[in-house]
Amino acid sequence: MNIEIRKAIKKNKFIYNLGQRIIKFDCINFYNQLNKSSDNLNRIRGLKNSHLNERCFIVGNGPSLTIEDLNLIKDDDCFAANLIYRVFEKTKWRPKYYVLIDRYADTGNVLDTLDIPYLFIGDYYWKHRGMNNLNAICIHSERAIGNEKVHFSENIEKVVYGNYTVTHVMIQLAAFMGYKEIYLLGMDHSYALTYNKDGRVIEDNNIKSHVFEDRNPKDVIADIEGMNKAYIACRNYAKNNSIKIINVTRGGKLEWFPRLTLEEAVK
Numbered sequence: 001m002n003i004e005i006r007k008a009i010k011k012n013k014f015i016y017n018l019g020q021r022i023i024k025f026d027c028i029n030f031y032n033q034l035n036k037s038s039d040n041l042n043r044i045r046g047l048k049n050s051h052l053n054e055r056c057f058i059v060g061n062g063p064s065l066t067i068e069d070l071n072l073i074k075d076d077d078c079f080a081a082n083l084i085y086r087v088f089e090k091t092k093w094r095p096k097y098y099v100l101i102d103r104y105a106d107t108g109n110v111l112d113t114l115d116i117p118y119l120f121i122g123d124y125y126w127k128h129r130g131m132n133n134l135n136a137i138c139i140h141s142e143r144a145i146g147n148e149k150v151h152f153s154e155n156i157e158k159v160v161y162g163n164y165t166v167t168h169v170m171i172q173l174a175a176f177m178g179y180k181e182i183y184l185l186g187m188d189h190s191y192a193l194t195y196n197k198d199g200r201v202i203e204d205n206n207i208k209s210h211v212f213e214d215r216n217p218k219d220v221i222a223d224i225e226g227m228n229k230a231y232i233a234c235r236n237y238a239k240n241n242s243i244k245i246i247n248v249t250r251g252g253k254l255e256w257f258p259r260l261t262l263e264e265a266v267k
Contacts, residue, residue, distance in 0.1 A: 023124060024142055031123045031140040040138050044157040047118075051077065052178035057248075057265075058170045059084065059095065062188030063208040064250045067091045069185060072266050079174060081166040085110060099170050100125055101141050101162045111136070120173060122162070141169065143226075150229040152237040161233075164226035171234045175243060182238075182245045183265045188252035193221045231256040 035041045057073050059065065059080040070093035080095035082105055088094065094116060100107070101122035111119065112132040119136040126138050141162040144150045151161045156176045162169045167187060174182050194202050201221055235256050238245045247254055248262040 027123045027127065027140060027142075030127045031138065034123070034126075034138055041157055043137050044139070047177050049176075049178035053180045054178070055181035055183065056174050056179045057183045057185055058167060058174065058187075060167060060184065060186035060188070060249070062186045062190075062249065062252060064188050064252055065186030066250075067093075069250070069262055072262060073185070076266075077179070079170040081170060083107070085114060097170075097173065099166055099173065101166050101169055103128065120169075139169075144229070150226075150233045152233045161230075163230035163233075164223040165230055168227075168230035168234060171238075171245065175237065175241070180243050182243065183260075183262075184245065184247045184254070184257065185249055185262060187247065187249045187254045189224075189227070189254035190252065191221075191224075195221055195223045195225075197225060228256070 054077065056077040056079060059070070059073075059078055061080075061082060061084055065087075067087065067090050070087070070091045074091070074093040077097075078093070078095040079097045079099060081099040082102060084095065084098070096116070097118045097120065098114065098116045099120045100111070101124075103122065103124040105125065107129075111121070114133060114135075117135060119133055120139050121131055121136050122141045123138055124141070125131075126136075131138070139156060139160050140158070141160050143161070143163050150163045152175075153160050153172050154176070156172060160169050160172050167184070171182060192203060192205065192208065196202055231254070234245060237243070245257045246265065247257045247259045248265045249259075250262070
């Protein structure tokens, strides 16, 4: 969908919420049909508590991320998302888990040949783009609509909640697999373009959104308010389930979690 149309829809809460509900039920139907004709659910179930009490890193695409940082964690279990593969030519680091929920992601045909053990692909993307990678696993994702509470899924074979940041999804996946120490790296939590409460776009040309150059920077618009709700849901779930979520990003504005340096975390 054209970015200008998306902006217009975002401003009209009734139309936006109606569209989200239509997408939700359409995706549920697609996901259920796919599960009936494949071993998708069995593959998800096999991951339950598969890394009980272990640690992992969840890597964001913020501009503070460096190749040196990635090289420090190349032997750790890592989650990463979206267009992270744009840095692969500069490092031997690779995530064990790759996640894509963004239905509008500018990925071309890259995912079909991406050599990563596990690719978690949102059902909307899968339905409209197709998926030929044998390592791909389809997950059903939902957003809170309107004033609905932002949730944290304990059963990702049914649903994962992706409220405005793929990090929300990756933390749910990590918790499902039993990881008890989750370190966040490259989560700057600041963007050149953001939505305010009224759905209007606010621009700050002094901010760089990602570690790589965005091909269409005007298409990257962050809903910081929605993202904050998602991070709070993650923090609350972690507190109630003996999970440590620690921010090892170099700088940035994400302050919902305690901080360590990356060097301290690696030790």
